[in-house]
Amino acid sequence: MTDKAAIEKEAARIAEQGECAPRLARDPVNQPMINNWLEAIGDEHPGYTGTAPPAMVQVWTMAGLHGQRTLDDPLGAMMSILDEAGYTSVVATNSDQTYHRYLKVGEHLSVTTSLEDVTGPKRTGLGEGWFVTTRSTWWVGDEAVAEMRFRVLKFKPAHAPRPETASAQSSTPAVQPAPPEVQAIRPSVNRDTEYFWEGTRQGELRIQRCGGCGLLRHPPGPMCPECGATKPKYLVSEGYGVVYSYVVHHHPQVPGKQTPFVIALIELDEGVRMLGELDGVPSVGQRVEVVFTKVDDDLTMPSWRPRADR
């Protein structure tokens, strides 16, 4: 069976299951959450005392910071299937909501979701992907109070051209655009580590080099353990190395990452080791090269990809 046929078959199976079991909101509709939401959105309408803004309906049934999808959640099931088929990235595209009435403080919502449609594969600017559409209904008891049609694009990220095929090859690796779902954990940066993150912003992988004895060191620190000098400098790595060890992370979910994913401990050709995500099938000894992914103006993350031996 082709990938396309297999995905469509799974989609039909999940759609046939219909609505998942109602999932109860963590808290009833409540004024403190309404106040927080109004503040965050910047809505100064005075009327929301005892009555919730209709547009925050989705807030009431959010799973929370550590929430996990229920087993019968059709969106989660479809996402897993597309993950396995290599469509690992996600971006929400449409969210159409219908409100049947205002919600009152004290009402306790539940939500049900069904899979409506899965279409693809489509070529998009982000890469080849599938549009997944779900329909959710919010309930107070057996009264439907709001509905939503929700569509996401689940796609294979389009990669920057490999160096060997790039027409204009530069001496430093290309900076790729960040995948749109990134909300990854950010590094703390201080005086001792700023040079590293300044480097990644410029597409440079910097290794601390002691200004006294020349010792290369990663992770860096303010005082050289060999000679005691406190004037660290750096060199710019060629950006090549080998996989010294690696982990394929499956559970639990990691913010900003789609499981499973690979984290590798890279031994750089310069001799120091460094952790980073690895885009590829890992093996110890695998040759790799650095890739820079811009998260925003302040942060560019280094990661790794396999490198053909030349």
Added chain:
Amino acid sequence: MNAAIVGIGATDFSKDSGRSELQLAAEAVRAALDDAGLEPSDVDGLVSFTMDTNAEIAVARELGIPELTFFSRVHYGGGAACATVQQAAMAVETGAAKVVVCYRAFNERSGHRFGQVQTAAAANIDNSWSYPMGLGTPAAMVAMFARRYMHEYGATSEDFGRIAVIDRKHAATNPHAWFHDRPITLDDHQASRWIAEPLRLLDCCQESDGGVALVVTSAERARDLPNKPAHVKAATQGSGVDQFTMTSYYRDDLTRLPEMGVVARGLWEKSGIGPSDVDVAVLYDHFTPFVLVQLEELGFCGRGEAKDFIKSGALELDGTLPLNPHGGQLGEAYLHGMNGIAEGVRQVRGTAVNQVADVEHVLVTAGTGVPTSGLVLGQL
């Protein structure tokens, strides 16, 4: 050392204690004092982990302990376990306190779960080289070591699994264990899902709610108390070269635990015994691969030979080095290693459910992958 553990106490081990962490701590301390035949008014020292949420003064208030002359905390997660006893023993030896209680209590399953990604931990500058890259759970951090260990020594997932099978076998006959009456086979281990390859679910210890407390006093006083004392023959901490918390990936060799090597040298030197004198080993088992590395680091077998040592049956109750007779943290409960010390005391007393015959010396280790600690307990 001129110190002995004279009382042990614990709450039930559960997944949802239904009470506050302070209540768990207070219950465990009270149980330990009852076991020691001492009153709260006898206590003048308290020691815990920096990770514990229960302040010494809060525990003292609940117990009605009137005055404290010594209170201390030990850092680095589960690496603190045996070091709490070291702190207590040093306090007793120096006269800083007469009776010191070590405690650890948490709702680690129903409350704050260590196995989840601790986003806030990335604020630590050391963690900025791991968490943002996606390496943010203890299991994944250990898995990085385990993969290299497998690569260098040819160990397999099954070799790790044998530790889980032994622990669960021992837990199966321990009524206090969460996994009482629920042994597993190696096939069960191999069928369990990946958590962080090469670690499977059954390579990872459980998550538990509960509390454990230990009462330490001088050897002289110990002789006058109702229960047979467990003499603290040696207690030491260990941190190794280029040490990090869980991510010491920048050393030459990733197949070792040098910080446990420091502990081993200290224990053998101070106690005057060696690996062949150990009758029971209570080795920290939050993740199976580090039990193999500990066996090597402590000198029970050569480098890379742990897999064969385990296959020989040495770690069974009737083997040459019975491992975790209570079931360990994989089988009994995850109490940051403190329940393992309590088991060491029971083995010395001769009151354990899976009692090993003629126990002279018990080795207990604390958390691995972090700066750690160890104990040799024995007959007074």
